Amino acid sequence: TPTVTPAPVRNDAVRESAFLKACRREPVPHTPVWFMRQAGRSLPEYRKVREGIAMLDSCMRPDLVTEITLQPVRRHHVDAAIYFSDIVVPLKAIGIDLDIKPGIGPVVEQPVRTRADLARLRDLTPEDVSYVTEAIGMLTRELGSTPLIGFAGAPFTLASYLIEGGPSRTYENAKAMMYGDPELWADLLDRLADITAAFLKVQIEAGASAVQLFDSWAGALAPADYRRSVLASSTKVFDAVAGYGVPRIHFGVGTGELLKPMSEAGADVVGADWRVPLDEAARRVGPGKAIQGNLDPTVLFAGREAVETKAQEVLDSAAGLEGHIFNLGHGVMPNTDADALTRLVEYVHTRTAR
Numbered sequence: 162t163p164t165v166t167p168a169p170v171r172n173d174a175v176r177e178s179a180f181l182k183a184c185r186r187e188p189v190p191h192t193p194v195w196f197m198r199q200a201g202r203s204l205p206e207y208r209k210v211r212e213g214i215a216m217l218d219s220c221m222r223p224d225l226v227t228e229i230t231l232q233p234v235r236r237h238h239v240d241a242a243i244y245f246s247d248i249v250v251p252l253k254a255i256g257i258d259l260d261i262k263p264g265i266g267p268v269v270e271q272p273v274r275t276r277a278d279l280a281r282l283r284d285l286t287p288e289d290v291s292y293v294t295e296a297i298g299m300l301t302r303e304l305g306s307t308p309l310i311g312f313a314g315a316p317f318t319l320a321s322y323l324i325e326g327g328p329s330r331t332y333e334n335a336k337a338m339m340y341g342d343p344e345l346w347a348d349l350l351d352r353l354a355d356i357t358a359a360f361l362k363v364q365i366e367a368g369a370s371a372v373q374l375f376d377s378w379a380g381a382l383a384p385a386d387y388r389r390s391v392l393a394s395s396t397k398v399f400d401a402v403a404g405y406g407v408p409r410i411h412f413g414v415g416t417g418e419l420l421k422p423m424s425e426a427g428a429d430v431v432g433a434d435w436r437v438p439l440d441e442a443a444r445r446v447g448p449g450k451a452i453q454g455n456l457d458p459t460v461l462f463a464g465r466e467a468v469e470t471k472a473q474e475v476l477d478s479a480a481g482l483e484g485h486i487f488n489l490g491h492g493v494m495p496n497t498d499a500d501a502l503t504r505l506v507e508y509v510h511t512r513t514a515r
């Protein structure tokens with residue numbers, strides 16, 4: 162682990178926020194809440210400012226990033242902001258020809274399939290993403306006592322887009338490389354770990370108070386394959402930012418069977434989706450880590466009573482935990498009613514007020 166200077170904490174109020182206390186497994190005034198994809202199409206004010214601006218272009222405009230990141234904080238009173246960007250932004254920044262297609266996701270013009278293709282993955286420098294540093298500077302001035310979460314895609318999930326060339330249900334090309342050419346696979350994930358670590362460092366040094374590593378699609382793997390072929394690269398990312406002392410969160414969808422190996426990668430907080438009750442998730446993760454999750458995002462379509470019943474189930478399953486951060490089990494879906502989210506934040510805050 163490299164020694165680095167601890168990241169500057171913006172102010173005492175941020176340090177003592179419910180979100181950062183929960184990450185550190187300290188007593189909290191209320192259970193903190195934020196939502197993956199809290200900024201986005203569920204908000205009319207988001208749709209308005211994004212009109213006519215492509216997703217990746219919006220990520221490179223500090224004024225827009227600042228406004229979009231603040232929108233859910235203003236509206237829902239969530240306990241943390243998450244930096245508005247996308248997991249493919251650092252790949253775009255090093256010159257990979259990719260786009261984010263509306264309703265589809267990231268699409269890579271020339272997929273990475275051979276050893277020669279690895280040469281296209283050069284190191285990321287802070288200058289490549291100077292707009293990130295600028296946006297976080299603007300954001301931290303606006304956020305006051307609200308912590309800012311930085312994020313990046315984990316090597317496996319980034320590799321899945323690079324190798325498949327876009328979203329996939331089966332990951333057949335990615336898995337073909339993983340099983341068939343383990344040396345090339347390991348070298349690719351190691352390259353991506355360096356790029357991801359560099360991207361997280363930029364965000365922390367600019368003022369992010371925590372970071373989340375999204376290994377969204379790791380749930381496609383068996384635990385033994387995760388350990389053999391993925392764990393080392395995600396561990397490298399977490400090790401690279403350990404010295405800053407900012408909490409590190411690790412999350413993937415459908416990772417119930419991977420919670421143990423994923424937690425070995427080194428995060429301080431482990432997220433679970435709705436398929437695993439949080440008390441069981443905590444057992445699988447083991448001691449010393451906070452737990453984040455895990456309301457099924459589709460519950461928000463079911464009406465107020467159902468939302469409260471299911472949110473209470475999440476709170477009950479987390480009652481014995483040291484360190485719980487309330488979240489959805491995956492991102493907010495685009496058609497979600499924004500008011501249902503605001504009411505959910507209020508419900509969790511009220512029910513857990515101590």
Ligand code: CP3
Binds near residue numbers: 248377
């Ligand atoms: O509020 C936040 O959570 C911050 C914003 C955020 C975005 N992408 C913005 C975005 C975050 C944290 C991400 C991460 C991301 N991107 C992940 C990991 C999280 C997860 O959902 O598992 C993944 C797998 C991606 C790749 C990606 N980018 C997908 C699958 C999509 C959806 C495609 C679509 O149109 O439905 C994107 C595009 C994207 N990233 C949008 C947003 C708001 C939608 C595009 C738009 O609004 O025009």
